[in-house]
Amino acid sequence: MRKMLAAVSRVLGVAQKPASRVLVASRNFANDATFEIKKCDLHRLEEGPPVTTVLTREDGLKYYRMMQTVRRMELKADQLYKQKIIRGFCHLCDGQEACCVGLEAGINPTDHLITAYRAHGFTFTRGLSVREILAELTGRRGGCAKGKGGSMHMYAKNFYGGNGIVGAQVPLGAGIALACKYNGKDEVCLTLYGDGAANQGQIFEAYNMAALWKLPCIFICENNRYGMGTSVERAAASTDYYKRGDFIPGLRVDGMDVLCVREATRFAAAYCRSGKGPILMELQ
Amino acid sequence: MAAVSGLMRRPLEQVSGLLRRRFHRTTPAALQVTVRDAINQGMDEELERDEKVFLLGEEVAQYDGAYKVSRGLWKKYGDKRIIDTPISEMGFAGIAVGAAMAGLRPICEFMTFNFSMQAIDQVINSAAKTYYMSGGLQPVPIVFRGPNGASAGVAAQHSQCFAAWYGHCPGLKVVSPWNSEDAKGLIKSAIRDNNPVVVLENELMYGVPFELPSEAQSKDFLIPIGKAKIERQGTHITVVAHSRPVGHCLEAATVLSKEGIECEVINMRTIRPMDIETIEASVMKTNHLVTVEGGWPQFGVGAEVCARIMEGPAFNFLDAPAVRVTGADVPMPYAKILEDNSIPQVKDIIFAIKKTLNI
Numbered sequence: 001m002r003k004m005l006a007a008v009s010r011v012l013g014v015a016q017k018p019a020s021r022v023l024v025a026s027r028n029f030a031n032d033a034t035f036e037i038k039k040c041d042l043h044r045l046e047e048g049p050p051v052t053t054v055l056t057r058e059d060g061l062k063y064y065r066m067m068q069t070v071r072r073m074e075l076k077a078d079q080l081y082k083q084k085i086i087r088g089f090c091h092l093c094d095g096q097e098a099c100c101v102g103l104e105a106g107i108n109p110t111d112h113l114i115t116a117y118r119a120h121g122f123t124f125t126r127g128l129s130v131r132e133i134l135a136e137l138t139g140r141r142g143g144c145a146k147g148k149g150g151s152m153h154m155y156a157k158n159f160y161g162g163n164g165i166v167g168a169q170v171p172l173g174a175g176i177a178l179a180c181k182y183n184g185k186d187e188v189c190l191t192l193y194g195d196g197a198a199n200q201g202q203i204f205e206a207y208n209m210a211a212l213w214k215l216p217c218i219f220i221c222e223n224n225r226y227g228m229g230t231s232v233e234r235a236a237a238s239t240d241y242y243k244r245g246d247f248i249p250g251l252r253v254d255g256m257d258v259l260c261v262r263e264a265t266r267f268a269a270a271y272c273r274s275g276k277g278p279i280l281m282e283l284q
Numbered sequence: 285m286a287a288v289s290g291l292m293r294r295p296l297e298q299v300s301g302l303l304r305r306r307f308h309r310t311t312p313a314a315l316q317v318t319v320r321d322a323i324n325q326g327m328d329e330e331l332e333r334d335e336k337v338f339l340l341g342e343e344v345a346q347y348d349g350a351y352k353v354s355r356g357l358w359k360k361y362g363d364k365r366i367i368d369t370p371i372s373e374m375g376f377a378g379i380a381v382g383a384a385m386a387g388l389r390p391i392c393e394f395m396t397f398n399f400s401m402q403a404i405d406q407v408i409n410s411a412a413k414t415y416y417m418s419g420g421l422q423p424v425p426i427v428f429r430g431p432n433g434a435s436a437g438v439a440a441q442h443s444q445c446f447a448a449w450y451g452h453c454p455g456l457k458v459v460s461p462w463n464s465e466d467a468k469g470l471i472k473s474a475i476r477d478n479n480p481v482v483v484l485e486n487e488l489m490y491g492v493p494f495e496l497p498s499e500a501q502s503k504d505f506l507i508p509i510g511k512a513k514i515e516r517q518g519t520h521i522t523v524v525a526h527s528r529p530v531g532h533c534l535e536a537a538t539v540l541s542k543e544g545i546e547c548e549v550i551n552m553r554t555i556r557p558m559d560i561e562t563i564e565a566s567v568m569k570t571n572h573l574v575t576v577e578g579g580w581p582q583f584g585v586g587a588e589v590c591a592r593i594m595e596g597p598a599f600n601f602l603d604a605p606a607v608r609v610t611g612a613d614v615p616m617p618y619a620k621i622l623e624d625n626s627i628p629q630v631k632d633i634i635f636a637i638k639k640t641l642n643i
């Protein structure tokens with residue numbers, strides 16, 4: 001995150017010239033920059049995503065703004081939760097912003113996304129406003145689900161929540177991928193789950209059917225190393241979540257680097273769109 | 285008992301005779317159609333009508349259906365629309381729900397509803413509750429269908445009735461057809477409905493032929509979900525049932541008619557939303573009520589009917605407490621004599637009716 005901000009400010013810093021010199025200056029600075037990103041660990045794949053990527057000024061500003069907004073929104077939600085203005089459950093993704101922003105950057109708005117209950121960031125990146133999200137969290141009629149859903153049940157176009165039952169969203173995501181294949185429009189479905197959910201049996205049932213029927217499903221494990229209070233070493237016999245798909249190729253991605261996530265997502269989406277079947281990404 | 289000797293299997297000629305009939309489009313007179321063929325026709329017509337409808341489940345495609353209900357469909361529609369799944373109920377039910385969320389109209393078959401317990405989280409939490417939780421944004425137009433309740437000699441783990449369990453949940457519609465007309469009309473309505481619908485069929489009824497009236501032979505024949513049917517008019521007592529027991533009630537009514545007792549037999553057709561108005565109107569006429577179901581007594585369908593009658597205007601018209609005839613409160617035993625006595629028989633229904641009428 002810090003490296004990212006430093007890089008962006010380097011690009012932007014050059015642009016802070018007085019207005020009279022801006023036109024002249026436009027010949028003197030670049031509109032984009034090249035970054036080196038971490039190589040991904042691969043499972044059953046010959047090649048992975050590229051190790052360098054180009055970030056344009058426009059994209060840089062966009063990602064920064066989105067990540068900052070998600071951060072501020074989550075921190076505010078935290079505060080409201082502690083004041084008991086938000087009731088029930090409130091699962092926050094501050095610290096994981098690079099995941100939701102990076103994933104969105106790697107796909108099209110016509111692609112589909114489903115996740116579990118740590119969903120506020122995705123709700124925002126998939127197109128809902130902060131106002132609708134906070135209104136829903138505080139149980140107001142102006143909320144995206146009219147106050148009837150709450151933290152865990154927010155929906156938007158091509159965004160299927162927001163699911164409360166750990167692991168249940170994975171077969172749902174495979175089903176959305178089946179609809180993508182059925183409709184033949186070259187769309188993919190990003191199906192997210194956490195390191196805790198990765199041990200659910202229904203996920204392996206979904207892996208089996210997705211691979212059997214070559215569904216355009218990108219299974220994504222967001223590994224923040226803790227399932228509630230239980231660390232991954234205490235919950236999983238194998239913590240190489242990107243390999244847990246067995247016959248499904250996988251890659252482990254640096255989830256703290258928005259550009260790494262973006263490139264890996266583009267790679268995975270291209271893989272699925274070519275009809276090769278599902279693929280698995282672990283964001284660490 | 286002859287009308288309900290449930291295990292008559294019609295030969296192939298019956299089916300091909302049927303196909304010949306449809307193909308030539310002769311004026312349909314009343315036609316003998318088994319419940320199995322009625323469901324098959326209903327699904328076939330809906331698959332043809334709407335590209336988005338598809339069927340998935342274990343053995344539904346190449347095996348023609350575990351109980352042959354989907355016979356011929358894979359051959360006609362192919363791999364894309366009729367999908368064989370591995371034995372992964374939770375997985376494929378979730379996949380079906382996801383496909384419904386993304387705009388398709390899946391029919392998800394459970395080989396029996398006993399196996400739906402493996403997937404019940406997807407049926408309730410992912411399908412039933414979603415439209416409400418999303419504030420009306422995300423409909424789930426899915427049908428879950430399959431045989432429900434007791435069969436013959438399949439013992440405890442394969443004989444449970446789920447009418448009460450699914451009927452409990454807001455967000456679901458639950459239907460329970462008895463005869464061929466019910467089966468065809470209700471499966472078509474279920475597929476066209478934008479809500480999740482659970483269709484509780486009955487394995488012992490699959491092979492039973494019924495006369496399909498001419499209007500039921502039309503491709504747009506629908507039975508509205510939420511409406512009961514009075515199968516037999518009567519004046520002395522109201523007998524309410526769903527699924528296979530409806531046939532037993534009609535038999536009991538025939539026997540009692542010879543003794544001068546006229547029973548009004550109501551076929552519920554829909555468990556949820558329950559058509560209590562039809563039952564109330566009948567009770568207000570006859571002043572007596574007996575409910576009949578195959579499921580266990582505690583928290584069952586009959587219990588709900590009785591509670592609602594008490595809460596409504598019909599209570600003041602009752603001359604005796606309502607009586608429930610239900611399956612025995614035990615896991616279904618295997619031995620035939622025990623199994624026969626664990627489900628409502630015609631003699632149990634007659635006994636309950638006479639007890640209510642104080643005869």
